[in-house]
Amino acid sequence: MPKRPDEADLTGTTPRRRPKPDVMAIANRRLSPSTLMMGLGYDPKLSEGSLKPPVFLTSTFAFESAAAGKRHFEGITGKRPGGAEGLVYSRFNGPNQEILEDRLGIWEDAEDALVFSSGMSAIATVLLANVRQGDVVIHSGPLYAATETLINRVLGRFGVTFLDFPAGAGRAELDAILAQGKARAMGAGRVAMIYLESPANPTNALVDIELVREASDAAFGRGDYAPPIAIDNTFLGPLWQRPLCHGADIVIYSLTKYAGGHSDLVAGGILGDKKWMDPIRTMRNTIGTICDPNTAWMLLRSLETLEIRMQRAGENAEKVCAYLRDHPKVDGLGYLGFLKDKSQKDIFDRHCTGAGSTFSLFIKGGEAESFAFLDALKIAKLAVSLGGTETLASHPAAMTHLSVPDARKAALGITDNLVRVSIGIEDPDDLIADFEQALEAV
Numbered sequence: 001m002p003k004r005p006d007e008a009d010l011t012g013t014t015p016r017r018r019p020k021p022d023v024m025a026i027a028n029r030r031l032s033p034s035t036l037m038m039g040l041g042y043d044p045k046l047s048e049g050s051l052k053p054p055v056f057l058t059s060t061f062a063f064e065s066a067a068a069g070k071r072h073f074e075g076i077t078g079k080r081p082g083g084a085e086g087l088v089y090s091r092f093n094g095p096n097q098e099i100l101e102d103r104l105g106i107w108e109d110a111e112d113a114l115v116f117s118s119g120m121s122a123i124a125t126v127l128l129a130n131v132r133q134g135d136v137v138i139h140s141g142p143l144y145a146a147t148e149t150l151i152n153r154v155l156g157r158f159g160v161t162f163l164d165f166p167a168g169a170g171r172a173e174l175d176a177i178l179a180q181g182k183a184r185a186m187g188a189g190r191v192a193m194i195y196l197e198s199p200a201n202p203t204n205a206l207v208d209i210e211l212v213r214e215a216s217d218a219a220f221g222r223g224d225y226a227p228p229i230a231i232d233n234t235f236l237g238p239l240w241q242r243p244l245c246h247g248a249d250i251v252i253y254s255l256t257k258y259a260g261g262h263s264d265l266v267a268g269g270i271l272g273d274k275k276w277m278d279p280i281r282t283m284r285n286t287i288g289t290i291c292d293p294n295t296a297w298m299l300l301r302s303l304e305t306l307e308i309r310m311q312r313a314g315e316n317a318e319k320v321c322a323y324l325r326d327h328p329k330v331d332g333l334g335y336l337g338f339l340k341d342k343s344q345k346d347i348f349d350r351h352c353t354g355a356g357s358t359f360s361l362f363i364k365g366g367e368a369e370s371f372a373f374l375d376a377l378k379i380a381k382l383a384v385s386l387g388g389t390e391t392l393a394s395h396p397a398a399m400t401h402l403s404v405p406d407a408r409k410a411a412l413g414i415t416d417n418l419v420r421v422s423i424g425i426e427d428p429d430d431l432i433a434d435f436e437q438a439l440e441a442v
């Protein structure tokens with residue numbers, strides 16, 4: 001949280017975005033994220049002793065002096081690097097959003113974090129901050145449908161092209177696509193970004209982030225012309241996969257999912273080194289994609305229980321999948337805990353610390369059998385989205401991926417007997433009883 005006017009430091013030292021180390025440790029013991037979520041970045045003394053931060057509903061902030069106002073604007077406009085030292089106007093920043101950013105960054109030890117009004121507004125902002133006419137975006141496939149539309153169609157209107165590779169691609173395939181991107185960009189622009197999503201939706205295919213890093217370093221080096229590697233980590237982060245440790249530069253979230261975790265808000269987040277975050281912040285300041293104070297407050301509430309929610313959902317999913325695995329009416333499971341493919345298992349072992357709670361369930365039969373199953377569920381709700389406290393189930397071919405052409409659906413394995421499940425934190429035996437009776441209705 002920014003300093004109050006009476007303690008504002010206007011002497012010209014670089015502003016601190018990352019919390020001081022002494023807040024994060026007791027003696028030599030580094031405090032864990034779960035502990036830090038209860039207080040980091042907020043001092044009750046500055047808000048009448050209120051244990052929880054108030055929701056700061058204001059569109060603008062009073063400057064302590066004209067000189068301070070000038071200095072804050074130097075930070076906002078990028079005249080002085082590092083962002084604003086104080087609060088200026090609610091399209092740029094606010095106390096609730098800044099506390100949230102401090103806490104969000106903790107989970108992945110990120111130097112900086114930014115929050116957004118939705119996962120898609122975060123993705124749009126990172127793309128707008130990085131691509132120019134003539135540039136090429138190289139991405140893994142499949143991507144979240146709206147992200148694919150944004151990269152493949154909307155950016156195309158501004159002279160940006162793309163190349164994609166399958167999520168599980170090996171080194172030779174990556175080298176070939178990067179060389180192709182480089183050749184295409186030559187003269188016209190640059191390879192502006194390498195954009196990943198892992199696991200991919202709805203296939204759960206994993207991207208080898210370390211391998212993409214190695215291939216990118218070999219193709220572009222590590223200097224100023226190296227494109228950032230960005231990854232949408234919505235499905236496993238921040239608990240089960242930490243891409244910054246595996247060579248990614250920018251981590252993107254739909255905070256609507258596990259981070260929000262109660263299916264009651266829409267928000268996004270981006271984490272990474274200041275070097276990558278500063279232009280994204282400047283773009284956010286320009287187009288106003290920051291999340292509102294109330295949503296930020298709700299997310300602060302959610303982050304306090306993030307670890308226990310995700311742990312419980314992960315344990316529940318493991319139990320439910322163990323039950324479903326051998327059921328006679330089940331044709332297969334796309335669950336990261338039961339990977340058979342050797343190279344995918346290898347990526348999982350190196351990158352992931354848990355299998356998550358979102359998986360694909362293949363029912364024996366087709367659309368009719370899947371619909372019968374979905375309609376018979378009593379505890380699990382029939383809805384798209386994931387990562388909430390409640391269990392959700394949906395039918396991608398008829399819902400989220402309805403508009404995907406049949407050939408592409410077939411290539412991605414989006415079949416008529418595929419049911420997408422996001423397991424919540426209910427009693428696991430109750431969930432198993434629900435799945436059991438719903439399969440009887442098939």
Ligand SMILES: *Cc1c(COP(=O)(O)O)cnc(C)c1O
Binds near residue numbers: 235254268
């Ligand atoms: C939901 C989702 C998004 C989009 O997030 P919104 O908060 O709905 O804008 C992006 N990527 C993935 C992987 C998602 O699941």
